[in-house]
Amino acid sequence: MEVKSQFKTQSHSELQKQAILDDFRVAVMSRHASLMGRKEVFMGKAKFGIFGDGKELAQIAMARAFKKGDFRSGYYRDQTFMMALGELTVKQYFAQLYAHTNVEADPASAGRLMNGHFATRSINEDGTWKDLVNRYNSAADISPTAAQMPKLLGLAYASKLFRENKGLKSLTQFSVNGNEVAWGTIGNASTSEGMFFESINAAGVLQVPMVISIWDDGYGISVPQEFHTTKGSISEVLAGFQRTENEKGYEILRVKGWDYESLNQAFTYAGQVARTEHVPVLIHVEEMTQPQGHSTSGSHERYKSAERLKWEKDWDCITKFRDYITTNGIASADQLDGIDAEAKAEVKKQKEAAWHEFSKEIKEELDTAVQLIKSTAELSSRKTILLQMADDLKKTINPIRKDVISTVRKILLILRAENESVKGELKAWYEKQVEKNYDRYNSHLYVEDAFSSLKVKEIQPLINEKSAQVDGREVLQAFFDYTLENDPRFFAFGEDVGKIGDVNQAFAGLQAKHGEWRVTDTGIRECTIIGQGIGTALRGLRPMAEIQYLDYLLYGLQMLSDDLASLHYRTKGGQKAPLIVRTRGHRLEGVWHAGSPMGMILSSLRGMIVAVPRDMTQAAGMYATLLKSDDPAIVIECLNGYRLKEKMPQNIGQYTVALGKPEILKEGNDITVVTYGSMCRIVMEAAAELAEIGISVEVIDVQTLLPFDTHGVIGDSIRKTSRVIFADEDVPGGATAFMLQQVLDHQDVFRYLDAEPQTLPAKAHRPAYSSDGDYFSKPSVEDVVEKVYQLMHESNPKKFPSI
Numbered sequence: 001m002e003v004k005s006q007f008k009t010q011s012h013s014e015l016q017k018q019a020i021l022d023d024f025r026v027a028v029m030s031r032h033a034s035l036m037g038r039k040e041v042f043m044g045k046a047k048f049g050i051f052g053d054g055k056e057l058a059q060i061a062m063a064r065a066f067k068k069g070d071f072r073s074g075y076y077r078d079q080t081f082m083m084a085l086g087e088l089t090v091k092q093y094f095a096q097l098y099a100h101t102n103v104e105a106d107p108a109s110a111g112r113l114m115n116g117h118f119a120t121r122s123i124n125e126d127g128t129w130k131d132l133v134n135r136y137n138s139a140a141d142i143s144p145t146a147a148q149m150p151k152l153l154g155l156a157y158a159s160k161l162f163r164e165n166k167g168l169k170s171l172t173q174f175s176v177n178g179n180e181v182a183w184g185t186i187g188n189a190s191t192s193e194g195m196f197f198e199s200i201n202a203a204g205v206l207q208v209p210m211v212i213s214i215w216d217d218g219y220g221i222s223v224p225q226e227f228h229t230t231k232g233s234i235s236e237v238l239a240g241f242q243r244t245e246n247e248k249g250y251e252i253l254r255v256k257g258w259d260y261e262s263l264n265q266a267f268t269y270a271g272q273v274a275r276t277e278h279v280p281v282l283i284h285v286e287e288m289t290q291p292q293g294h295s296t297s298g299s300h301e302r303y304k305s306a307e308r309l310k311w312e313k314d315w316d317c318i319t320k321f322r323d324y325i326t327t328n329g330i331a332s333a334d335q336l337d338g339i340d341a342e343a344k345a346e347v348k349k350q351k352e353a354a355w356h357e358f359s360k361e362i363k364e365e366l367d368t369a370v371q372l373i374k375s376t377a378e379l380s381s382r383k384t385i386l387l388q389m390a391d392d393l394k395k396t397i398n399p400i401r402k403d404v405i406s407t408v409r410k411i412l413l414i415l416r417a418e419n420e421s422v423k424g425e426l427k428a429w430y431e432k433q434v435e436k437n438y439d440r441y442n443s444h445l446y447v448e449d450a451f452s453s454l455k456v457k458e459i460q461p462l463i464n465e466k467s468a469q470v471d472g473r474e475v476l477q478a479f480f481d482y483t484l485e486n487d488p489r490f491f492a493f494g495e496d497v498g499k500i501g502d503v504n505q506a507f508a509g510l511q512a513k514h515g516e517w518r519v520t521d522t523g524i525r526e527c528t529i530i531g532q533g534i535g536t537a538l539r540g541l542r543p544m545a546e547i548q549y550l551d552y553l554l555y556g557l558q559m560l561s562d563d564l565a566s567l568h569y570r571t572k573g574g575q576k577a578p579l580i581v582r583t584r585g586h587r588l589e590g591v592w593h594a595g596s597p598m599g600m601i602l603s604s605l606r607g608m609i610v611a612v613p614r615d616m617t618q619a620a621g622m623y624a625t626l627l628k629s630d631d632p633a634i635v636i637e638c639l640n641g642y643r644l645k646e647k648m649p650q651n652i653g654q655y656t657v658a659l660g661k662p663e664i665l666k667e668g669n670d671i672t673v674v675t676y677g678s679m680c681r682i683v684m685e686a687a688a689e690l691a692e693i694g695i696s697v698e699v700i701d702v703q704t705l706l707p708f709d710t711h712g713v714i715g716d717s718i719r720k721t722s723r724v725i726f727a728d729e730d731v732p733g734g735a736t737a738f739m740l741q742q743v744l745d746h747q748d749v750f751r752y753l754d755a756e757p758q759t760l761p762a763k764a765h766r767p768a769y770s771s772d773g774d775y776f777s778k779p780s781v782e783d784v785v786e787k788v789y790q791l792m793h794e795s796n797p798k799k800f801p802s803i
């Protein structure tokens with residue numbers, strides 16, 4: 001539907017006029033911030049800039065329709081929206097441009113993200129949730145184009161759950177009957193991404209209150225529309241999604257980015273439809289411009305024609321807004337000039353205040369360092385060079401922290417032979433800075449407050465002779481049943497999770513018992529399954545997103561890596577999404593069923609817990625731990641463990657497994673073999689064979705790869721046995737290399753080793769199919785036996801002659 005102004009000649013009340021002039025003020029304020037922002041970059045005061053100029057008017061309309069409790073998931077053009085809501089001051093805007101590391105200065109990211117990455121803070125200092133229904137909320141932006149879409153789906157889906165799942169009614173801090181709308185924004189070119197289409201389809205299927213606005217400026221950096229979109233129009237392409245009288249779907253609106261009244265109508269209507277009916281709405285905002293081009297990295301004169309540039313000038317939304325205001329007699333051109341001049345002066349003032357606060361902190365550090373270097377110089381035999389370095393440091397133009405710290409470190413190296421009475425003070429100051437800089441640049445990768453998963457008290461499973469022998473999957477089933485009963489926030493979803501209770505039946509019967517909103521089937525769409533999990537977790541729920549097989553995690557990996565794993569870090573603890581990703585792997589057979597790309601996970605998911613339970617008793621205990629805390633996690637169950645017999649713990653649902661604490665499965669004296677998951681059984685079998693030939697193997701199950709052995713269990717074992725092998729079924733250089741590095745770097749074992757530390761991974765290729773393929777691709781019992789034997793042979797060839 002094309003939304004066009006219908007009230008051009010309408011007269012406005014005083015109140016309306018005031019509101020329109022307020023909008024004008026916000027628009028020009030935002031514009032001046034963009035214009036000055038670019039200059040700051042060119043003056044060398046900031047590294048890079050990307051701005052929201054040319055997109056102001058639509059965002060003001062969106063802000064009008066946005067209510068408390070609503071969520072935004074958007075991208076780097078949305079400064080005007082955030083300003084219009086009152087969630088971003090001009091000073092904060094510039095603080096982020098400069099990368100000011102104070103949370104108060106840049107509440108979105110504490111200087112950790114480049115400018116234009118918006119976020120509100122959902123979490124209090126002590127880790128508790130704020131009252132999200134009484135606030136305007138913005139999920140924390142990320143840079144990859146269209147990656148805001150999957151979590152947008154989840155943010156909207158949460159409203160669906162809050163409305164439909166009666167068990168959630170008491171969670172008044174997070175929702176009022178699911179009335180909250182999730183508002184998304186995306187650039188025209190970014191709609192070419194797969195995750196845009198996947199998210200759009202899923203939102204249509206789920207009928208969630210999601211309003212997605214496409215800011216269409218005809219370009220994606222230098223590439224014009226014709227290279228991006230079939231028929232050149234995303235709303236035309238998506239026309240088939242339009243709902244009809246008989247079929248559910250979308251409401252699709254088209255509106256011009258310079259048409260003030262139509263924008264207001266479109267956004268108001270969209271908000272109403274989404275909020276009341278839970279129908280997704282797509283607003284295609286066309287004819288937007290980029291007055292300053294894409295970003296500070298280039299100039300658009302290089303790729304836009306003179307006609308296009310002229311068109312962009314003529315159709316600039318603020319120019320058009322001025323025309324609208326004057327032709328409707330709302331204000332005179334002079335009045336508007338006055339507002340504009342005031343806004344410009346205000347932006348300049350705020351910008352200068354932001355720069356002053358940002359640079360003052362660093363200048364103070366620099367001055368202290370210079371003083372300390374000078375006083376150290378007086379006591380030192382290297383006086384001349386130190387004074388010279390102090391002088392050079394003092395002269396730095398626009399100094400950054402690196403200038404200060406790298407000078408001090410160089411000086412401490414120069415002073416290596418001098419005693420503490422000379423360098424003690426400088427060193428002590430430097431060490432204080434190390435702590436402060438850790439907090440500024442490195443903290444909050446994981447939850448650090450009372451909700452840390454490492455702080456959950458360990459409770460042992462109660463198992464005795466009377467405990468029933470059941471299939472592994474039944475242990476999980478009992479756990480999920482208990483948790484569904486006891487935690488209304490918990491729900492599980494994924495492909496085949498609902499009706500049949502997952503492909504291995506750990507949820508069998510639980511949908512029938514607890515309802516479709518608790519145990520739910522989804523389409524085949526790993527990327528948005530993850531997004532659905534992230535978005536719902538951001539709104540206070542406890543989702544368990546299932547990825548059917550570990551190898552298919554790749555489809556969702558980007559969201560996990562770029563968004564979830566970095567969320568707590570990039571907001572410096574301002575947001576968290578305690579999503580649990582459940583999947584199954586290990587000892588699968590086949591090229592796309594390897595079940596073991598752990599190195600891939602370890603490298604890309606720092607910020608998440610990576611748990612690798614060897615059986616379902618351990619898995620249930622890990623889930624219990626995770627649900628009592630707020631770190632996001634991936635748990636990889638053993639595919640071949642669902643039908644193996646385990647004893648049903650009597651306290652299922654209540655016992656917990658300590659994360660980061662390996663378990664010694666078998667004690668031994670000659671050699672330590674460290675492994676996890678399904679390889680535990682293979683190594684145990686090998687250890688039994690080796691015992692028969694006089695080799696005593698200590699077998700350790702690491703249980704979690706992230707965190708990794710925070711108790712030093714492996715180091716203690718190596719100090720006893722003096723030999724170690726790290727075994728798993730990942731590729732060479734994958735998780736075995738990771739485990740070796742962790743132990744060498746953190747557990748002081750090198751001097752206790754009598755033999756080279758070894759790894760025993762799978763082959764470099766993915767596993768060939770079937771049991772023989774598995775045998776010849778992944779470590780077998782014989783491989784473990786021979787590898788251990790070889791090490792023993794090297795240390796005592798007489799006792800252990802070569803095979």
Ligand SMILES: Cc1ncc(C[n+]2csc(CCOP(=O)(O)OP(=O)(O)O)c2C)c(N)n1
Nearest residue numbers: 077143144145187188189190217219220221
């Ligand atoms: C996955 C990914 N690929 C490439 C980029 C680099 N990039 C940043 S913005 C952009 C163009 C986006 O254009 P559009 O979606 O139209 O938004 P606009 O900047 O025009 O508002 C590109 C290619 C990126 N950030 N992420």
Ligand SMILES: [Mg+2]
Nearest residue numbers: 187188219220
């Ligand atoms: Mg664009």
